[in-house]
Amino acid sequence: MIKKVIEQSNNLLYEPELRTIPVGVSARHIHLSLEHIDTLFGKGYELQLYKELSQPGQFAAKESVMLAGPKGTIDKVRILGPARGTTQVEVSLTDAHRLGISPPIRDSGDIAGSSPITIIGPKGSVYLKEGAIIASRHIHMSEEDAWQFQVHDKEKVHVISQTERRVIFSDVKIRVHANYRLEFHIDTDEANAARLTNQDQVWILKYE
Amino acid sequence: MIKKVIEQSNNLLYEPELRTIPVGVSARHIHLSLEHIDTLFGKGYELQLYKELSQPGQFAAKESVMLAGPKGTIDKVRILGPARGTTQVEVSLTDAHRLGISPPIRDSGDIAGSSPITIIGPKGSVYLKEGAIIASRHIHMSEEDAWQFQVHDKEKVHVISQTERRVIFSDVKIRVHANYRLEFHIDTDEANAARLTNQDQVWILKYE
Numbered sequence: 020m021i022k023k024v025i026e027q028s029n030n031l032l033y034e035p036e037l038r039t040i041p042v043g044v045s046a047r048h049i050h051l052s053l054e055h056i057d058t059l060f061g062k063g064y065e066l067q068l069y070k071e072l073s074q075p076g077q078f079a080a081k082e083s084v085m086l087a088g089p090k091g092t093i094d095k096v097r098i099l100g101p102a103r104g105t106t107q108v109e110v111s112l113t114d115a116h117r118l119g120i121s122p123p124i125r126d127s128g129d130i131a132g133s134s135p136i137t138i139i140g141p142k143g144s145v146y147l148k149e150g151a152i153i154a155s156r157h158i159h160m161s162e163e164d165a166w167q168f169q170v171h172d173k174e175k176v177h178v179i180s181q182t183e184r185r186v187i188f189s190d191v192k193i194r195v196h197a198n199y200r201l202e203f204h205i206d207t208d209e210a211n212a213a214r215l216t217n218q219d220q221v222w223i224l225k226y227e
Numbered sequence: 228m229i230k231k232v233i234e235q236s237n238n239l240l241y242e243p244e245l246r247t248i249p250v251g252v253s254a255r256h257i258h259l260s261l262e263h264i265d266t267l268f269g270k271g272y273e274l275q276l277y278k279e280l281s282q283p284g285q286f287a288a289k290e291s292v293m294l295a296g297p298k299g300t301i302d303k304v305r306i307l308g309p310a311r312g313t314t315q316v317e318v319s320l321t322d323a324h325r326l327g328i329s330p331p332i333r334d335s336g337d338i339a340g341s342s343p344i345t346i347i348g349p350k351g352s353v354y355l356k357e358g359a360i361i362a363s364r365h366i367h368m369s370e371e372d373a374w375q376f377q378v379h380d381k382e383k384v385h386v387i388s389q390t391e392r393r394v395i396f397s398d399v400k401i402r403v404h405a406n407y408r409l410e411f412h413i414d415t416d417e418a419n420a421a422r423l424t425n426q427d428q429v430w431i432l433k434y435e
Contacts, residue, residue, distance in 0.1 A: 112419035113321055124391055124422070156392075177395075183332055184364075185397035186420075187385075211320035212394075212420035214332070 038167060039220035040158060040178070043073055043202040044210040047096055047110045049084060049138065050103045059084060059140025066100045074159060075198050076101070085139040086110070090119025092139075108136050108151040111208045115153065125152040126192070154206060157192045158223070159199035168223055171195065177224035178203055186213040187224070246375060247428035248366060248386070251281055251410040252418040255304055255318045257292060257346065258311045267292060267348025274308045282367060283406050284309070293347040294318070298327025300347075316344050316359040319416045323361065333360040334400070362414060365400045366431070367407035376431055379403065385432035386411055394421040395432070 056064055066080040080098040086108065093114060107130055115122050115134075122134040134151035137144060158178070165171060172195040178188045188209065203221050210216065264272055274288040288306040294316065301322060315338055323330055323342075330342040342359035345352060366386070373379060380403035386396045396417065411429050418424065 112422065113415065187395035187397065189393035189395065207321065208416050208419035211416035214320065 039222055040201055040203045042180075042210070042215050042217060042219045042221055043204050044215065044217050045109065045154060045204055045206050047086075047093065047108075047114050047207075048079075048099050049086075049096055049109070050099055050105075050107045052104060052106045053102045055106045055138070055145050056102060058143045058145050059138065061142045064142075066098060066102070068100075069097075072099070073200050073202055075200065082140075086114075086118060087137040087139060088115075088118030088120040091117045093117060105130065106138070106145070106147060106150055108138070108147070109154045109206075110151060111206045112153055113208055115151075120151055122151045122153050124155050126155050126157070127152075154204070155192060156188060156203070156205045156209060157194050158201075158203050159194050159196070160201045161199055162195055162197055164199075164201050165193065165195045168193075170223070170225065179222045179224060180213040180215050180219070181222070182214045182219065184212065184214040188213075247430055248368075248409055248411045250388075250418070250423050250425060250427045250429055251412050252423065252425050253317065253362060253412055253414050255294075255301065255316075255322050255415075256287075256307050257294075257304055257317070258307055258313075258315045260312060260314045261310045263314045263346070263353050264310060266351045266353055267346065269350045272350075274306060274310070276308075277305075280307070281408050281410055283408065290348075294322075294326060295345040295347060296323075296326030296328040299325045301325060313338065314346070314353070314355060314358050316346070316355070317362045317414075318359060319414045320361055321416055323359075328359055330359045330361050332363055334363050334365070335360075362412070363400060364396055364411070364413045364417060365402050366409075366411050367402050367404070368409045369407055370403055370405055372407075372409050373401065373403045376401075378431070378433065382433075387430045387432060388421040388423050388427070389430070390422045390427065392420065392422040396421075 066082055069079045069081040071078050078100050080100050082098050083095045086093045086096050120134040120136060130150050130152060133149045135148050136151040137146050170176060170193045172193060174193045175190050178191045180186050274290055277287045277289040279286050286308045288308050290306050291303045294301045294304050328342040328344060338358050338360060341357045343356050344359040345354050378384060378401045380401060382401045383398050386399045388394050
C-alpha cells in the first residue's frame with residue numbers, strides 16, 4: 020500500500036502548481052458543555068471572545084481552566100467556544116504524562132471510555148469520568164477542496180512535511196464539510212517532532 | 228528518491244524474518260565537562276552511578292541539575308556520565324519552548340553556535356554561551372549490524388513506526404561503531420508523535 024502511495028504521488032512533491040495545505044497546531048484545550056460552564060464559572064456565565072479560530076464560528080475564549088490528573092496539574096488551559104453538548108479535553112501525550120493519565124487517540128467527539136480528568140475553574144470543579152482524548156490528526160476541507168485533491172470524507176492519506184525534521188504522517192483522516200477551511204490539524208507533539216508551526220505547508224500523498 | 232526507497236523496501240515490512248530496531252527514547256539530559264562538575268557540585272566531585280545505559284560505558288548519574296532560559300526553568304534534569312570534554316544540553320522542542328530558547332537540531336557533539344543556557348547545581352551555576360541542542364534522530368549500530376542492514380556510517384535512511392500513530396521518519400542518520408548497541412534514538416516529542424516507547428521496534432527503509 021505504501022509503495023503505491025509513493026509511486027503515484029512522488030511526482031506531486033515536485034510540481035510547484037500542486038496545492039499545499041496549511042498547518043494548524045492545536046495546543047491543549049477544552050470544549051465545555053453549558054452545564055459545566057455553570058459549574059466552573061457560575062450559573063448563566065457566558066464565555067468571552069478572545070480570538071476567532073480559523074474554522075468558522077469557533078473561537079478561543081478569554082477564560083481558562085486548570086486540568087488535574089493523578090500525577091500533576093496543568094494551568095491556563097484554553098477554552099474553545101462555543102459551548103458543546105458534551106465536555107471534551109484534548110491534550111498531547113506529553114501533557115498526558117505530566118497529568119498521569121493515558122488517553123486514547125480519538126476523533127473529536129468520540130469520548131466513550133476515554134480518560135477521566137478533573138477540571139478546575141474559579142467557581143467550582145468537575146470530575147469527568149470520561150472525556151480526555153489525544154486528538155487524531157486530520158485534515159479539514161470544503162467539498163470544493165475535496166474535489167480538487169480528489170479525496171473524500173473519512174478517506175485516509177499520508178501527509179509529508181518537508182521540514183528540517185522531515186516526517187511522513189500516515190493514516191491522516193480527511194474531514195469534509197461545507198464550512199471547513201483547509202487545514203492540517205496536529206497536536207504540539209506532532210508539530211515539534213516535525214518542527215512544523217502554524218502556516219507551514221504540507222503535501223498530501225493518497226493511498227491506493 | 229522517496230519513491231525508490233519505498234519501492235525497494237516495501238516488501239521488507241511484511242517479511243517476518245527481517246530484523247527490526249529497538250527504540251530508545253532520550254529524555255532531556257546533560258553531559259558535563261569535569262570543569263563544570265566542579266563548579267556545579269564542588270571541586271573534585273564525582274558523579275554517582277544511578278543506572279547503566281544501553282550504550283556501553285554510558286550511565287545515568289544520581290545527580291541532576293536545573294536548566295534555566297529566558298522564559299522558564301526545568302528541574303531535575305538527568306546528568307549522563309562519564310564526563311565529556313565539553314558540556315552539552317539535549318532538550319526536546321517542547322522543553323525549548325518552556326525555557327524560551329531556540330536550539331538547532333544537531334548531531335551530538337556539534338554545538339558551535341547552538342543555544343545559550345544556564346545550568347544550576349547545588350554548589351554553583353554555569354552560563355553556557357552555546358551548548359543546548361535538539362538531538363538529531365539517529366540509529367546506533369555495530370559494524371556487523373551495518374553489514375546485515377546493508378548500510379554504512381553516516382548514511383541516511385527512513386524509519387517506519389508501525390504504531391497506532393503511524394509515522395515515517397526521514398533523514399535518519401546511521402552511526403556505526405564497534406561498541407554501539409543497535410538502537411533508534413529519538414527524543415520525547417518524536418516518541419510521542421508516533422506513540423513509541425522504549426523497546427518498541429521499528430523498520431529501516433533505505434534511500435537509493
